[in-house]
Amino acid sequence: MFKKFKIPDATIGRLSMYSRYLSEADEKGITTVSSQDIAQATGVTPAQVRKDLAYFGEFGTRGVGYNSRELYTYIMKILGLDKRWSIAIVGAGNLGRALSKYKGFQQRGFDIVCIFDNDPKKIGKKLANINIYPLDQLEEKVKELKIDLGIIAVPASAAQEVADMLVGAGIRGIINFAPINVTVKENIILRRVDLAAQLEYLTYYLEETR
Amino acid sequence: MFKKFKIPDATIGRLSMYSRYLSEADEKGITTVSSQDIAQATGVTPAQVRKDLAYFGEFGTRGVGYNSRELYTYIMKILGLDKRWSIAIVGAGNLGRALSKYKGFQQRGFDIVCIFDNDPKKIGKKLANINIYPLDQLEEKVKELKIDLGIIAVPASAAQEVADMLVGAGIRGIINFAPINVTVKENIILRRVDLAAQLEYLTYYLEETR
Numbered sequence: 569m570f571k572k573f574k575i576p577d578a579t580i581g582r583l584s585m586y587s588r589y590l591s592e593a594d595e596k597g598i599t600t601v602s603s604q605d606i607a608q609a610t611g612v613t614p615a616q617v618r619k620d621l622a623y624f625g626e627f628g629t630r631g632v633g634y635n636s637r638e639l640y641t642y643i644m645k646i647l648g649l650d651k652r653w654s655i656a657i658v659g660a661g662n663l664g665r666a667l668s669k670y671k672g673f674q675q676r677g678f679d680i681v682c683i684f685d686n687d688p689k690k691i692g693k694k695l696a697n698i699n700i701y702p703l704d705q706l707e708e709k710v711k712e713l714k715i716d717l718g719i720i721a722v723p724a725s726a727a728q729e730v731a732d733m734l735v736g737a738g739i740r741g742i743i744n745f746a747p748i749n750v751t752v753k754e755n756i757i758l759r760r761v762d763l764a765a766q767l768e769y770l771t772y773y774l775e776e777t778r
Numbered sequence: 779m780f781k782k783f784k785i786p787d788a789t790i791g792r793l794s795m796y797s798r799y800l801s802e803a804d805e806k807g808i809t810t811v812s813s814q815d816i817a818q819a820t821g822v823t824p825a826q827v828r829k830d831l832a833y834f835g836e837f838g839t840r841g842v843g844y845n846s847r848e849l850y851t852y853i854m855k856i857l858g859l860d861k862r863w864s865i866a867i868v869g870a871g872n873l874g875r876a877l878s879k880y881k882g883f884q885q886r887g888f889d890i891v892c893i894f895d896n897d898p899k900k901i902g903k904k905l906a907n908i909n910i911y912p913l914d915q916l917e918e919k920v921k922e923l924k925i926d927l928g929i930i931a932v933p934a935s936a937a938q939e940v941a942d943m944l945v946g947a948g949i950r951g952i953i954n955f956a957p958i959n960v961t962v963k964e965n966i967i968l969r970r971v972d973l974a975a976q977l978e979y980l981t982y983y984l985e986e987t988r
Contacts, residue, residue: 663880
């Protein structure tokens with residue numbers, strides 16, 4: 569669509585942050601923002617803001633700034649968030665339960681549509697009003713409910729098998745929360761969220777400044 | 779300790795991954811690994827592995843590779859993981875519950891020591907054998923139990939207040955899981971884990987390759 573070359577991962581993460589700030593600014597009736605405003609609200613430098621946006625074209629008016637709503641709309645389009653996405657969570661344990669109730673998803677266009685588990689005590693019940701289906705119906709339900717993305721929230725020992733099932737069902741984007749690496753074929757987008765690794769950023773910096 | 783200049787955040791994240799692979803290699807009795815081996819196991823390029831390690835000194839023997847256990851030990855030291863860290867979770871809701879039971883923490887040296895909540899129905903109970911204390915005992919317990927790090931797992935509306943309490947109690951490193959930005963004074967290390975933003979990496983790439 570827009571991109572001709574590889575955009576750094578960190579830029580994508582920052583675009584997410586910028587879009588949240590722009591949405592807030594727009595809601596507050598702030599029609600124009602500077603790269604300085606965006607930078608201050610998101611904890612980066614103004615030069616970084618300009619560099620991140622420059623990957624995607626020319627925005628704003630020199631000496632004036634950016635139109636909040638226009639830039640918001642454009643970034644949301646870059647992030648693929650000009651449409652809603654349907655998500656399946658695999659694993660109705662503590663993490664699956666937490667994710668199914670997480671308030672931050674819906675407001676960004678993510679709908680948790682169904683949950684899968686292999687525990688007979690959970691199957692047929694609901695979590696946050698979302699149906700829990702047996703794992704062996706994954707392929708059928710993913711197709712029927714037109715699921716776009718899968719979230720792996722099962723123990724490490726089951727993670728690779730679940731990843732294979734999601735890919736087999738035609739899912740092209742997966743987030744893995746299990747504390748283990750899983751592999752998928754090349755055309756599938758897989759992202760691992762390693763909760764312990766998040767803590768290791770803290771300990772690294774605390775160690776450094778000790 | 780080691781660092782004379784600013785190391786990219788992404789390097790820290792990759793060191794985490796490398797150390798996991800090195801630990802596995804060492805357990806399997808693989809005493810020597812190449813940058814190619816590390817790269818392949820963690821999904822980066824060999825040049826990236828060498829660049830990341832070069833920030834911290836010279837490692838390995840040209841044409842031979844790295845000693846798995848030595849490099850593992852060294853990276854763990856860089857990450858501040860040559861000691862154990864004590865953690866408090868604030869919020870005994872779904873996310874706090876999931877985090878208190880998350881298997882990936884202990885094996886990396888993180889001990890969840892206590893949980894705080896303001897719900898009388900939860901206070902005095904245990905989650906995964908960890909005591910839930912009232913929020914107004916936070917400062918006292920953080921000091922008594924020598925807590926190093928805090929995890930914010932409360933609703934967005936309470937996140938800033940909790941961050942202030944943690945900082946007030948002397949905590950220097952915080953992970954915020956609430957879907958909102960919180961601010962802390964400069965010498966505190968704060969990291970936000972935005973679960974929706976994780977999904978936005980997927981949608982960005984899926985949109986790009988559509």
